[in-house]
Amino acid sequence: MTGVTKQQSNYIKIMAILSMFIDHVGVIFFPQQVIFRIIGRIAFPLFAYQIGVGFTHTRNEKKYFLRLLLFGAAIQLFYILVAPITGEYPWNLNIFFTLALGVAAIFSYERKWYILFLCMIIMPSVLTLTNSINVDYGTYGILLIFIMYAQKDDFRKLALYTTGLTFAFCFVVGSYIQVYCVAALLFIVKPFSLKAYIPSSVFYIFYPLHLAILYGISRWNIF
Numbered sequence: 107m108t109g110v111t112k113q114q115s116n117y118i119k120i121m122a123i124l125s126m127f128i129d130h131v132g133v134i135f136f137p138q139q140v141i142f143r144i145i146g147r148i149a150f151p152l153f154a155y156q157i158g159v160g161f162t163h164t165r166n167e168k169k170y171f172l173r174l175l176l177f178g179a180a181i182q183l184f185y186i187l188v189a190p191i192t193g194e195y196p197w198n199l200n201i202f203f204t205l206a207l208g209v210a211a212i213f214s215y216e217r218k219w220y221i222l223f224l225c226m227i228i229m230p231s232v233l234t235l236t237n238s239i240n241v242d243y244g245t246y247g248i249l250l251i252f253i254m255y256a257q258k259d260d261f262r263k264l265a266l267y268t269t270g271l272t273f274a275f276c277f278v279v280g281s282y283i284q285v286y287c288v289a290a291l292l293f294i295v296k297p298f299s300l301k302a303y304i305p306s307s308v309f310y311i312f313y314p315l316h317l318a319i320l321y322g323i324s325r326w327n328i329f
Contacts, residue, residue: 110159114297116304121293122152123312134320144286150201150243151250151268151290157205158255161212171209178202181314188321198240201313204230207241208251215252227252246275265291 110118126149132142164170178200185200211226227248230241241247249271257264269288276282 110297111299113299113301115156115159116300116302117298118152118293119156119309120300120304122149122156123309123316125149125152126313127316130316130320134324140283143283147284147287148290148293150247151254151287152293153201153205154208154247154251155254155258155290155294157208157251158212158258161209161255162258167209167213171206171213174202174206174209177310178206184314184317188317198242201242204242204247205251208248208255211248211252212255215256246271261291261295264294 125146128142129146129149132139132146136142160170161167181202182200186197207226207229211223214220214223214226227245230244230248233239233241234244243250250268253264253267253271257267265288268291272284272287276284
């Protein structure tokens with residue numbers, strides 16, 4: 107699985123952003139239609155997998171972490187602005203902070219800084235329990251990113267650990283809609299290859315751009 111090509115990686119990213127877009131359309135305009143949320147559950151595992159692939163192939167892990175962190179910080183103000191229409195708590199940190207923490211956890215593990223690794227894992231839960239700042243997907247999200255990285259060469263273990271972690275998470279939070287995220291494994295096991303060139307910046311820009319568009323449409327009361 108480490109042999110994922112750039113074209114296959116682009117396919118996985120496109121599936122992730124399409125799933126995310128559908129999820130947000132459902133949250134904003136069709137909150138009673140659960141099918142939108144079900145489709146949306148596919149997005150995060152695909153992003154988590156891409157973080158593992160990205161960490162493997164990046165030439166500079168520190169810059170990779172800082173790029174995710176700084177981009178997350180840059181769009182956080184807008185994320186707070188659209189929180190009321192997406193149903194999010196205004197002080198939730200956007201998904202790029204979760205991805206950055208995932209990279210930090212992987213980096214710490216690879217350097218054998220196990221105490222720091224554990225801090226990266228439990229930090230989201232501590233923040234939530236102290237009613238301070240919520241990290242999107244919390245400890246579950248950081249662990250899922252780490253699993254996607256650590257088991258990237260063994261799809262069976264990746265699928266087993268992802269499924270087990272997800273069911274445990276659903277049991278703890280008392281909601282089982284996240285179990286549909288295991289469908290993302292279908293896109294990972296044998297991704298298609300897209301021949302079209304897609305700049306990496308597209309996948310960064312799409313996140314704030316699609317939120318801005320959906321926010322604008324909601325303000326105009328088109329639906």
